[in-house]
Amino acid sequence: MSxxxxxxxxxxxxxxxxxxxxxxxxxxPVQLTSIxxxxxxxxxxxxxxxxxxxxxxxxxxxxxxxxxxxxYDSVIAGSYTLQASKAGYGxxxxxxxxxxxxSPLVTILMTDDKTQNRPPTSPTxxxxxxxxxxxxxxxxxxxxxxxxxxxxLSYQVQLFKAGSGTPTATFSxxxxxxxxxxxxxxxxSYLWQVVVSDGVNTVNGPVWSFQTGAYPDYxxxxxxxxxxxxxxxxxTENGVxxxxxxxxxxxxxxxxxxxxxxxxxxNANTExxxxxxxxxxxxxYQVTNVPVSxxxxxxxxxxxxxxxxxxxxxxxxxxxxxxxxxxGLRVVAQASGGRVWAGCDWTPQxxxxxxxxxxxxxxxxxxxxxxxxxxxxxxxxxxRSARVGNPVFSVNGxxxxxxxxxxxxxxxxxxxxxxRLYLLNWNQxxxxxxxxxxxxxxxxxxxxxxxxxxxxxxxxxxxxxxxTDNTGQGRRTVYTMDSNGQNRKQILSPAEMPYWR
Numbered sequence: 001m002s003x004x005x006x007x008x009x010x011x012x013x014x015x016x017x018x019x020x021x022x023x024x025x026x027x028x029p030v031q032l033t034s035i036x037x038x039x040x041x042x043x044x045x046x047x048x049x050x051x052x053x054x055x056x057x058x059x060x061x062x063x064x065x066x067x068x069x070x071x072y073d074s075v076i077a078g079s080y081t082l083q084a085s086k087a088g089y090g091x092x093x094x095x096x097x098x099x100x101x102x103s104p105l106v107t108i109l110m111t112d113d114k115t116q117n118r119p120p121t122s123p124t125x126x127x128x129x130x131x132x133x134x135x136x137x138x139x140x141x142x143x144x145x146x147x148x149x150x151x152x153l154s155y156q157v158q159l160f161k162a163g164s165g166t167p168t169a170t171f172s173x174x175x176x177x178x179x180x181x182x183x184x185x186x187x188x189s190y191l192w193q194v195v196v197s198d199g200v201n202t203v204n205g206p207v208w209s210f211q212t213g214a215y216p217d218y219x220x221x222x223x224x225x226x227x228x229x230x231x232x233x234x235x236t237e238n239g240v241x242x243x244x245x246x247x248x249x250x251x252x253x254x255x256x257x258x259x260x261x262x263x264x265x266x267n268a269n270t271e272x273x274x275x276x277x278x279x280x281x282x283x284x285y286q287v288t289n290v291p292v293s294x295x296x297x298x299x300x301x302x303x304x305x306x307x308x309x310x311x312x313x314x315x316x317x318x319x320x321x322x323x324x325x326x327x328g329l330r331v332v333a334q335a336s337g338g339r340v341w342a343g344c345d346w347t348p349q350x351x352x353x354x355x356x357x358x359x360x361x362x363x364x365x366x367x368x369x370x371x372x373x374x375x376x377x378x379x380x381x382x383x384r385s386a387r388v389g390n391p392v393f394s395v396n397g398x399x400x401x402x403x404x405x406x407x408x409x410x411x412x413x414x415x416x417x418x419x420r421l422y423l424l425n426w427n428q429x430x431x432x433x434x435x436x437x438x439x440x441x442x443x444x445x446x447x448x449x450x451x452x453x454x455x456x457x458x459x460x461x462x463x464x465x466x467x468t469d470n471t472g473q474g475r476r477t478v479y480t481m482d483s484n485g486q487n488r489k490q491i492l493s494p495a496e497m498p499y500w501r
Contacts, residue, residue: 030076031076031077031100032074032075032076032077032100033075033076033077033098033099033100033101033102033103034071034072034073034074034075034098034103035055035071035072035075035080035082035096035098035103035104035106036069036070036071036072036103036104036105036106037053037069037070037071037082037094037096037104037105037106037107037108038064038067038068038069038070038105038106038107038108039051039053039064039068039070039084039108039110040068040107040108040109040110041109041110041111042109042110042111043111043112047064047066047067047068047069048064048068048086048089048110049064049065049066049067049068050063050064050086051063051064051068051070051084051085051086051089051110052084052085052086053070053082053083053084053108054082054083054085055072055075055080055081055082056080056081056082056083057080058075058080060072064084075098076098077098077099077100078097078098079095079096079097079098080095080096080097080098081093081094081095081096082094082095082096082106082108084108084110086110088112088113089110089111089112089113090110090111090112090113092108092109092110092111093108094106094107094108117149117151117198117200117201118147118148118149118201119198119200119201119202119203120145120146120147120148120151120153120196120197120198120201120203121145121146121147121148121203122145122196122203122204122205122206123143123144123145123155123177123194123196123203123205123206124143124144124145124205125143125206125208126142126143126144126177127140127141127142128141128210129210130208130209130210131209131210131211132210132211133210133211133213134211134212134213135184135210135211135212135213136184136212136213137182137183137184137185137186137212137213137242138180138181138182138183138184138242139180139181139184139210140178140179140180140181141157141178141179141180141181141192142177142178143155143177143194143205144177145177145194145196145203145205147198149198151198151199151200152175152198152199153175153196153197153198154173154174154175154196154197154199155174155175155176155177155194155195155196155197156170156171156172156173156174156194156195156197157170157171157174157179157192157193157194157195158170158171158192158193158195159171159181159190159191159192160190160191160192161185161188161189161190161191162188162189162190162191162209168190182243183243183246184212185212185280185282186212186213186214186215186216186280187211187212187213187214187215188211188212189209189210189211190209190210190211190212191207191208191209192207192208192209192210193205193206193207193208215279215280216234216236216240216242217236218234218235218236218242218279218501219235219236219237219500219501220234220235220464220478220491220492220498220499220500220501221233221234221235221244221253221255221262221498221499221501222235222253222478222492222495222496222497222498222499223250223251223252223253223495223496223497224494224495224496225476225494225496229248229249229250230249230250230251230298230497231243231244231245231246231249231250232244232245232250232251232253232262232264232281233495234279234280234501235491235492235495239491239492241492241495243281244262244277244280244281245264245266245277245281245284247268248266248267248268248269249266249267249268250264250265250266250268250275251264251265251266251298251497252264252265252298252300252301252302252497253497253499254301254302254303254304254499255499255500255501256304256308257304257306257307257308258308259458259501260278260279261276261277261278261279261308261324262276262277262278262279263275263276263287263302263304263311263324264277265292265297265300265302266286267297269286271291272291272292272293272297272300273286273287273288273289273291273292274286274287274288274292274302274311274313274322275287276324279501286326287311287322287324287325287326288311288313288320288322288326288329289326289329290315290320290322290329291315292313292314292315293314293315293316294314294315294316294340294341294342294358295340295342295358295361295362296362296414299342299343299390300313300314300342300343300390301342301343301344301390302314302343302344303344303345303346303392304346305321305346306346306347306348306351307348308324309323309324310322310323310324310328311324312332312344312346312353313344314340314341314342314343314344314355315341316340316341317334317335317338317339317340317341318331318333318334318335318341319331319332319333319334319335319341319344319353319355319374320332331374332353332372332373332374333353333355333368333370333374333377335357338359338360339357339358339359339366340357340358341355341356341357342355342356342357342358342365342390343355343356343389343390343391344356344390345390345391345392345393346372346393347393347397348397349393349396349397349398350397351371351372352369352370352371352372352393352397353369353370353371353372353374354367354368354369354370354380354391354392354393354400354426355367355368355370355391356368356388356389356390356391356402361414362387362410362414363383363384363385363386363387363410363414364383364384365382365383365384365386365387365388365404366379366381366382367379367380367381367382367388367391367400367402367424367426368380369400369426380400380424380426380429381400381424381426381431383404385408385410386404386405386406386407386408386409386410386416387404387405387414387416387419388402388403388404388405389402389403389404389419389452389453389454390402390453391424392454392455392456394423394456394460394483395456395459395460396460398425398426398427399423399424399425399426400423400424400426401421401422401423401424401434401454401455401456401463402421402422402424402454403419403420403421403422403450403451403452403453403454403465404419404420404422405417405418405419405420405450406418406419406420406433413472415470415471415472416450416470417450417470418450418470419450419451419452419470420433420434420435420436420445420451421433421434421435421451421454421463421465421485422434423483434463434481434483434484434485435451435485436485437484437485437486438485438486438488439486442488443481443485443486443487443488444485444488445467445488446467448469448470449467449468449469449470450467450468450469450470451465451466451467451479452465452466452467452468452496453465453466453496453497453498455498455499455500456483456500457480457500458500458501460483461482461483462480462481462482462483462500463480463481463482463483464478464479464480464491464498464499464500465478465479465480465481465498466478466479466495466496466497466498467479468496475493475494476493476494476495476496477490477492477493477494477495478490478491478492478493478495478496478498479491
């Protein structure tokens with residue numbers, strides 16, 4: 001081969017080598033872009049902040065801002081999956097194709113994570129037993145329900161009287177599985193149902209039933225101070241008490257001659273008026289329109305007529321009688337000399353009335369006996385320097401029972417230091433101290449206390465009355481004792497203004 005051909009051959013080899021080297025060094029540039037999006041609540045399209053968004057492939061994670069927005073920069077063009085998650089919401093995913101020159105806005109809609117929630121169990125009965133009878137008119141309902149997810153449970157209880165389609169009461173948003181019921185009607189069938197909710201699911205329980213017992217045979221009625229007012233109660237012989245009034249302040253209960261009704265003083269309609277109700281507190285109604293009034297509201301008393309058709313009551317200087325249906329109002333007597341009536345009683349023995357009047361203060365008292373029409377009135381007892389309580393007739397109508405302070409103490413509050421119970425034979429003017437008549441020191445009234453508000457038992461053999469310390473601030477307790485002052489016994493506390501049914 002000549003030199004010329006050899007040079008040309010070598011030149012071709014070198015050019016081929018250079019071309020081959022240039023092909024191996026060339027690298028195609030990487031194409032980057034952005035992905036941005038937002039996470040919204042599907043129900044109302046409101047943004048979900050602080051949600052976690054995961055980009056796959058790459059496993060890059062960002063969190064949404066307060067407006068629900070998120071963004072990935074420097075993302076290689078291609079296809080990706082976005083997965084959004086947050087506590088309380090179901091995990092949601094979306095796919096996106098990222099291209100150069102475009103930054104797509106991806107919207108991910110999230111829903112509440114309710115699909116995994118399991119409902120609470122249906123409530124089961126604990127007490128009272130299904131179809132049980134003789135239940136008290138105050139009792140505790142108990143049931144049980146659980147939640148598989150251990151969610152907090154709330155309850156609603158509906159109470160019905162049998163035969164009624166309208167709930168007697170509805171108790172909502174209960175956080176415990178017990179409910180205390182009070183003031184249920186006697187001898188009544190009740191139905192009740194529990195609805196349980198875990199905040200997601202609601203489950204209705206079965207309908208259960210129970211029946212309350214018969215109306216108790218109360219031996220006494222009385223007043224009790226509760227939260228600054230008076231309410232009337234009935235009590236059995238063994239001292240089990242039941243509240244009979246609830247609205248306003250109610251005091252001075254007096255049982256009708258046939259022992260089936262209770263009359264009382266109430267301020268439920270602002271002024272003091274007389275009301276009547278059944279022994280269980282039902283069918284309450286107002287009798288008077290001219291109010292009961294006198295020197296002191298709690299010092300006033302009234303009475304039934306012997307036949308139970310009228311009420312006799314004081315209204316300042318007039319003593320009124322009114323039928324129990326509110327008709328036939330009439331003036332029986334009018335006090336004289338600036339005096340006012342305070343309390344009264346009416347006996348069928350001779351058809352007579354006894355009433356107390358007061359002067360301008362607590363310590364000026366007179367007891368007046370008169371015929372039922374107000375005629376032949378005469379004073380049978382007077383105290384001008386001590387407090388005296390309202391009188392009641394004995395069963396035979398020959399004696400008057402009342403309280404009076406043995407100490408001639410006076411102050412602006414009408415305090416008494418040593419109030420005792422007295423029996424007055426008003427025809428013979430014989431006065432007997434009953435509070436200190438016992439032969440034993442334990443049977444007499446304790447020192448520093450007052451005996452007040454006495455009443456006879458239906459057969460006249462026993463007395464019922466209130467005792468309290470003489471400060472006027474102490475606890476008031478009801479006692480009984482024989483009509484001769486023997487066998488003094490505490491029966492109710494706190495209690496006052498008792499009446500023997």
